[in-house]
Amino acid sequence: SLLADNEYDVTVWTRKEEQAEQMNRERKNRKYTGDFGLSERITATASMETALTGATAVIFAAPSHATREVARLARPFLDSDAIVIHATKGFEPETMKRMTKVLAEELTQIDPGRLVVMSGPCHAEELIQRSPTTVVVAADQLEAAQRAQDVLISPYFRVYTNPDVTGVELGGALKNIIALGAGLSDGLGFGDNAKAALLTRGLAEIARLGVALGGNALTFAGLAGVGDLVVTCTSKHSRNWRAGYMLGQGKPLQEVLETMGMVVEGVKTTKATYSLSQQHEVSMPITEQLHEVLFASVEPQIAVGRLMGRLRTHEIEDIALESAEKWTL
Numbered sequence: 001s002l003l004a005d006n007e008y009d010v011t012v013w014t015r016k017e018e019q020a021e022q023m024n025r026e027r028k029n030r031k032y033t034g035d036f037g038l039s040e041r042i043t044a045t046a047s048m049e050t051a052l053t054g055a056t057a058v059i060f061a062a063p064s065h066a067t068r069e070v071a072r073l074a075r076p077f078l079d080s081d082a083i084v085i086h087a088t089k090g091f092e093p094e095t096m097k098r099m100t101k102v103l104a105e106e107l108t109q110i111d112p113g114r115l116v117v118m119s120g121p122c123h124a125e126e127l128i129q130r131s132p133t134t135v136v137v138a139a140d141q142l143e144a145a146q147r148a149q150d151v152l153i154s155p156y157f158r159v160y161t162n163p164d165v166t167g168v169e170l171g172g173a174l175k176n177i178i179a180l181g182a183g184l185s186d187g188l189g190f191g192d193n194a195k196a197a198l199l200t201r202g203l204a205e206i207a208r209l210g211v212a213l214g215g216n217a218l219t220f221a222g223l224a225g226v227g228d229l230v231v232t233c234t235s236k237h238s239r240n241w242r243a244g245y246m247l248g249q250g251k252p253l254q255e256v257l258e259t260m261g262m263v264v265e266g267v268k269t270t271k272a273t274y275s276l277s278q279q280h281e282v283s284m285p286i287t288e289q290l291h292e293v294l295f296a297s298v299e300p301q302i303a304v305g306r307l308m309g310r311l312r313t314h315e316i317e318d319i320a321l322e323s324a325e326k327w328t329l
Ligand SMILES: NC(=O)C1=CN([C@@H]2O[C@H](COP(=O)(O)OP(=O)(O)OC[C@H]3O[C@@H](n4cnc5c(N)ncnc54)[C@H](O)[C@@H]3O)[C@@H](O)[C@H]2O)C=CC1
Pocket: 015, 032, 061, 062, 063, 064, 065, 066, 069, 070, 087, 088, 089, 090, 122, 123, 124, 125, 261, 262, 263, 265
């Protein structure tokens, strides 16, 4: 809808023929955006060839576990000059690869430096209402990020550029873990103090892993870091928060995922991130305890006790070290 407002003709690809037919017939995407009317500029199709023939800009927005499969379907029809943007927030589950890596491996006709990631605080439910929204686009090549910015920017959608592809992708993926934790905290009946703690200490561990994997620390203070963390931990639209809330109320994971019926990226991301943190020897206590709750049947209350009872430590190690003389560390 944003692109249609920007006066582009838009083709939405969906794997389900009946969904494409319903969208074209009723001019609504009932399951996902309810009664919101779709612009005449939008057409849906289940044919990748129809979707991509003549396309100058392509946005991949499948869940992370499906991105490789969708990219493989797209490869034969994608023009090598097209600007390719992805909006997926997660890792490939088995390989723990970031989405630009997966796309680079599959879309071999596209120069990897021109692959763009879009991330930041943006719930579709609000964007479709044209509520003011800001995001960041990152690519190795500035010209690619600027082309994406050009296509997407609108009076209600402000788009910033950033050269830090790694940081922007990691911020978008890792915030989902903390959103699960924030939901869980609310589901357990804890207050705003607990949620603020999760957000702040969550950001600290996101940035620790992000920097270890090559991201810029400042990116995590931006839209793809703290911005997305705030929206996803506090919004009623957040699926990850809602899933966490149900877990906090004592529902088993399988039941939570079935009730949601939509992708909850944070679950698979917790597994992948826990492995990455072990591999890179980065301390991620919140991720570790959430991993225990999700995959080792540890009771949330026990996990909270373990987090609160950890060995006492400095808030910011670097500042403590700078003050070593004063403090005689
Ligand atoms: N919903 C939102 O506001 C935002 C979502 N995202 C990201 O976008 C990605 C998708 O999320 P949503 O659209 O919200 O999820 P969703 O669960 O609402 O929709 C996912 C769509 O992907 C389709 N799909 C699932 N497996 C597929 C496969 N193997 N091949 C083709 N299509 C497949 C489903 O049929 C469904 O239409 C996620 O990575 C999410 O983090 C990013 C920013 C905002």
